[in-house]
Amino acid sequence: xxxxxxxxxxxxxxxxxxxxxxxxxxxxxxxxxxxxxxxxxxxxxxxxxxxxxxxxxxxxxxxxxxxxxxxxxxxxxxxxxxxxxxxxxxxxxxxxxxxxxxxxxxxxxxxxxxxxxxxxxxxxxxxxxxxxxxxxxxxxxxxxxxxxxxxxxxxxxxxxxxxxxxxxxxxxxxxxxxxxxxxxxxxxxxxxxxxxxxxxxxxxxxxxxxxxxxxxxxxxxxxxxxxxxxxxxxxxxxxxxxxxxxxxxxxxxxxxxxxxx
Numbered sequence: 684x685x686x687x688x689x690x691x692x693x694x695x696x697x698x699x700x701x702x703x704x705x706x707x708x709x710x711x712x713x714x715x716x717x718x719x720x721x722x723x724x725x726x727x728x729x730x731x732x733x734x735x736x737x738x739x740x741x742x743x744x745x746x747x748x749x750x751x752x753x754x755x756x757x758x759x760x761x762x763x764x765x766x767x768x769x770x771x772x773x774x775x776x777x778x779x780x781x782x783x784x785x786x787x788x789x790x791x792x793x794x795x796x797x798x799x800x801x802x803x804x805x806x807x808x809x810x811x812x813x814x815x816x817x818x819x820x821x822x823x824x825x826x827x828x829x830x831x832x833x834x835x836x837x838x839x840x841x842x843x844x845x846x847x848x849x850x851x852x853x854x855x856x857x858x859x860x861x862x863x864x865x866x867x868x869x870x871x872x873x874x875x876x877x878x879x880x881x882x883x884x885x886x887x888x889x890x891x892x893x894x895x896x897x898x899x900x901x902x903x904x905x906x907x908x909x910x911x912x913x914x915x916x917x918x919x920x921x922x923x924x925x926x927x928x929x930x931x932x933x934x935x936x937x938x939x940x941x942x943x944x
Contacts, residue, residue: 770852781841816859826911
């Protein structure tokens, strides 16, 4: 499978807008301009020939959000991963290995190699985090954005330590993506060890009643259920199971601590 056919057939709304520009610059002369079926890789660049797909979907999204395809999520992930990895001024090999391994687990070796080649090219660019995140926020559903955030924390923690620069960058991304501080704190708690992490994961305070704990668990289990990202494909459902298991483990920890069933 050619690089162009792989990425051209996998993208929806991320053909256009700031993300499309980043992809186009990253690919450059690395691939031909057309996919195997004759479809332009990033849209026809000749003025007046074709409207920017992002602009078309931007109008559509006012009434109905377009469904995010696996390739849209994949490219968004690559771009934001490059931003987080560069947040502390260096690219740690363990973080790069984490990205490659995660993509291999999700997509298989061949597709992961293509994705990582694109990732290296994206990493060389100066990226407007705000513009990229605003496009993602507008076009991607909430459950998929939460999955992006979970992955970004995994990258930052891959070298064993989340630096203040990385944490600051992820927090900034969270705001641009329209993710609440409660959701941010919940996912962040999944990557730290402290006595109240189980409560943070469930987005509750230690002072709540047992009934409120149970209610919070049902709410979070629904929010993080893998089926919420089923439209992204089986590979992303499997990735979402990690968040879901952590919610279950947090609830079980509180159950044991309080002694209720």
